Amino acid sequence: MELYRSHVLICRGTGCTSSKSDDMEVKLNELIKEKELDKEVKVVRTGCFGLCEAGPIIVVYPEGAFYSHVKLEDIDEIVEEHLLKGRIVDRLLYKGEEEEKIKSVNEVTFYKKQKRVALKNCGVIDPEDINEYIAYDGYMALGKVLTEMEPKDVINVIKDSGLRGRGGGGFPSGLKWDFTSKAEGDQKYVLCNADEGDPGAFMDRSILEGDPHAVVEAMAIAGYAVGANQGYVYIRAEYPIAVERLQLAIDHAREKGLLGENIFGTDFNFDMEIRLGAGAFVCGEETALIASIEGERGMPRNKPPFPANSGLWQKPTLINNVETYANVNQIILNGADWFKGIGTEKSPGTKVFALGGKINNTGLVEIPMGTPLKEVIYEIGGGIPNGKKFKAVQTGGPSGGCIPANLIDTPITYDSLTEIGSMMGSGGMIVMDEETCMVDIARFFLDFTVEESCGKCPPCRIGTKRMLEILERITSGNGEAEDIDKLERLAENIKSSALCGLGQTAPNPVLSTLKYFRDEYEAHVNEKTCPAGTCKDLVSYSIDPEACKGCTLCAKACPVDAISGERKEAHVIDQDKCIKCGACEEKCPFGAVVNK
Amino acid sequence: MKSLEELKKIREEARKKVDLREEKKGTRIVVGMATCGISAGARPVLMALLEEAKKRNLNDVTVNQTGCIGVCRLEPIVEVYRPGEEKVTYVDMTPEKAKKVIAEHIVNGKVVTEYTIGAYEE
Numbered sequence: 186m187e188l189y190r191s192h193v194l195i196c197r198g199t200g201c202t203s204s205k206s207d208d209m210e211v212k213l214n215e216l217i218k219e220k221e222l223d224k225e226v227k228v229v230r231t232g233c234f235g236l237c238e239a240g241p242i243i244v245v246y247p248e249g250a251f252y253s254h255v256k257l258e259d260i261d262e263i264v265e266e267h268l269l270k271g272r273i274v275d276r277l278l279y280k281g282e283e284e285e286k287i288k289s290v291n292e293v294t295f296y297k298k299q300k301r302v303a304l305k306n307c308g309v310i311d312p313e314d315i316n317e318y319i320a321y322d323g324y325m326a327l328g329k330v331l332t333e334m335e336p337k338d339v340i341n342v343i344k345d346s347g348l349r350g351r352g353g354g355g356f357p358s359g360l361k362w363d364f365t366s367k368a369e370g371d372q373k374y375v376l377c378n379a380d381e382g383d384p385g386a387f388m389d390r391s392i393l394e395g396d397p398h399a400v401v402e403a404m405a406i407a408g409y410a411v412g413a414n415q416g417y418v419y420i421r422a423e424y425p426i427a428v429e430r431l432q433l434a435i436d437h438a439r440e441k442g443l444l445g446e447n448i449f450g451t452d453f454n455f456d457m458e459i460r461l462g463a464g465a466f467v468c469g470e471e472t473a474l475i476a477s478i479e480g481e482r483g484m485p486r487n488k489p490p491f492p493a494n495s496g497l498w499q500k501p502t503l504i505n506n507v508e509t510y511a512n513v514n515q516i517i518l519n520g521a522d523w524f525k526g527i528g529t530e531k532s533p534g535t536k537v538f539a540l541g542g543k544i545n546n547t548g549l550v551e552i553p554m555g556t557p558l559k560e561v562i563y564e565i566g567g568g569i570p571n572g573k574k575f576k577a578v579q580t581g582g583p584s585g586g587c588i589p590a591n592l593i594d595t596p597i598t599y600d601s602l603t604e605i606g607s608m609m610g611s612g613g614m615i616v617m618d619e620e621t622c623m624v625d626i627a628r629f630f631l632d633f634t635v636e637e638s639c640g641k642c643p644p645c646r647i648g649t650k651r652m653l654e655i656l657e658r659i660t661s662g663n664g665e666a667e668d669i670d671k672l673e674r675l676a677e678n679i680k681s682s683a684l685c686g687l688g689q690t691a692p693n694p695v696l697s698t699l700k701y702f703r704d705e706y707e708a709h710v711n712e713k714t715c716p717a718g719t720c721k722d723l724v725s726y727s728i729d730p731e732a733c734k735g736c737t738l739c740a741k742a743c744p745v746d747a748i749s750g751e752r753k754e755a756h757v758i759d760q761d762k763c764i765k766c767g768a769c770e771e772k773c774p775f776g777a778v779v780n781k
Numbered sequence: 782m783k784s785l786e787e788l789k790k791i792r793e794e795a796r797k798k799v800d801l802r803e804e805k806k807g808t809r810i811v812v813g814m815a816t817c818g819i820s821a822g823a824r825p826v827l828m829a830l831l832e833e834a835k836k837r838n839l840n841d842v843t844v845n846q847t848g849c850i851g852v853c854r855l856e857p858i859v860e861v862y863r864p865g866e867e868k869v870t871y872v873d874m875t876p877e878k879a880k881k882v883i884a885e886h887i888v889n890g891k892v893v894t895e896y897t898i899g900a901y902e903e
Contacts, residue, residue: 188831188832188835189801189831190801190827190831190844190845190846192799194802224828225824225827225831246801247843247845269814271814271848272847272848317799319788319792320795320796320799321799325785325788325789325792328785328788441782442783448782449785449788450782450784
């Protein structure tokens with residue numbers, strides 16, 4: 186058996202890989218070989234550690250030394266000092282806000298507050314090695330289900346656990362399983378929705394990259410429970426690493442007889458395949474997804490019939506999201522009561538969020554449901570950078586809404602977020618500071634939905650386009666008095682008349698910002714100003730002659746030579762030439778450049 | 782996969798390979814692995830410690846390396862930290878001695894006095 190005294194875990198999720206962790210892995214292996222340490226030290230590629238802001242991340246065991254922001258040229262030092270001589274490279278250790286260097290991965294506040302269920306193995310195992318998955322109880326749940334449980338028992342456990350769909354809707358998963366199992370049909374299918382489309386959300390990708398077997402195992406369990414022998418994972422082709430690792434996982438599971446015929450010596454057969462999507466947002470809607478797998482154009486259809494009764498090729502079909510599946514194995518192994526013990530009564534378990542925007546610890550976090558937003562943003566997320574003020578947090582992506590600062594104590598559950606005009610969504614969480622214009626944010630999301638609308642139903646195809654036009658008018662300073670009311674009316678109408686979830690939720694970003702930040706809309710329309718100072722057409726830069734010291738830095742920074750003035754005398758901006766890029770404001774050491 | 786037992790067997794084997802990454806509360810064995818230690822033959826000692834610990838399924842024991850312990854003439858040096866006990870320093874180690882340390886000290890809790898720095902100095 187191979188014996189290693191040290192394991193070097195290197196993050197090969199998409200984030201860290203794009204920062205060259207692939208080259209680092211190669212170099213690590215080369216140097217380790219060169220120093221003849223290859224019999225003692227093993228390099229293990231893992232999925233996302235979650236703290237993407239600090240990436241690329243390398244963790245060295247047994248010490249658990251947590252290296253962050255590692256560069257290719259640092260690899261030499263890690264090998265020479267740490268691996269060869271046993272001296273931890275202090276310089277590269279992750280530093281928390283306390284400015285103390287953190288030696289072990291277990292000491293990081295970012296992780297301490299989290300509860301990892303769906304991300305249990307991410308950043309812990311090598312996703313390309315089925316044995317590592319098995320070492321952490323992988324496929325034990327499938328084994329237990331096939332050898333000790335009846336299909337109806339499995340469904341009852343999932344029902345009892347209260348697990349709800351993690352893709353956004355929050356529909357009770359056990360009910361879906363039950364409907365599909367009771368539906369009549371000679372052939373049934375199990376689908377996995379890995380068409381993660383919300384801008385900024387990347388938890389499904391990370392699960393597939395870091396722990397692909399969890400999804401394979403859970404789909405086989407679902408197959409047994411509902412009576413299906415074939416599964417499909419619908420995943421976007423723009424996730425190449427996830428696709429590759431999932432395919433490997435499927436191949437390895439087949440080799441080990443964990444997919445295929447007579448699994449665990451029973452008469453249960455199950456196999457699965459990957460179907461690649463082209464990345465259309467609407468294909469995350471289940472009926473559009475099914476159409477896309479069938480080779481049709483990805484467009485939604487009316488429900489009912491629901492996929493549970495008539496889904497893929499009109500057969501009863503169970504469809505769940507990646508993160509939902511990632512919870513299933515744990516529920517089977519630990520029981521429904523264990524799961525209910527986490528989170529709240531109506532929203533049990535945990536939820537993974539992709540933290541982004543104006544926040545210090547950008548990354549992936551998994552928290553028990555019911556955790557207040559505040560804790561996620563300030564404690565796990567480390568607060569807002571550069572001492573700026575928190576303004577709002579956007580959850581649920583293009584289908585969700587903005588939550589203002591005064592509601593930051595709201596606990597995160599499906600129902601509490603819906604109550605305040607946002608939604609859980611798939612788990613994007615975008616933090617905004619005082620310099621974010623809320624009208625512009627609404628415009629950004631509408632721009633996205635207009636682009637992604639499939640065009641089948643008029644409310645979505647025409648309505649969202651009209652909304653976007655109004656928003657563009659407002660942000661460019663051409664808003665008219667009745668625009669705000671018109672926008673609100675349109676939004677309500679689209680919400681109640683669109684065919685699918687995409688259209689029905691598309692107005693949410695507008696409605697929630699209108700609800701909490703109406704004064705900003707009014708300022709844009711009535712006073713033609715942008716309070717946050719970001720809408721280009723509404724701001725003008727000028728220099729305060731009192732504060733200006735005539736250092737000439739602004740004039741040098743200006744790309745269009747709009748700033749003039751003598752050295753040591755107050756400078757002036759030529760408003761006709763100014764393109765409002767803000768470079769002068771950034772450069773000024775005295776805060777003399779003001780934008781209004 | 783034919784049965785749950787087969788999976789459990791694979792799991793037991795696989796677990797041995799990853800338990801390095803779990804937090805350990807038990808004994809820590811440290812080998813001096815600076816230039817002096819390595820040239821005196823610390824590497825085979827380290828490997829022997831690892832092998833013996835694995836063979837005996839001592840999952841709570843970590844074997845680690847460190848820099849120069851300071852008494853270079855007595856290398857290879859192995860130090861054993863058992864929770865709640867004083868550190869024991871073994872000097873002039875060989876792979877055979879290392880195996881004995883695992884068997885007597887780590888498993889049975891009896892310090893192998895003859896290999897310790899105290900015995901050597903006398």
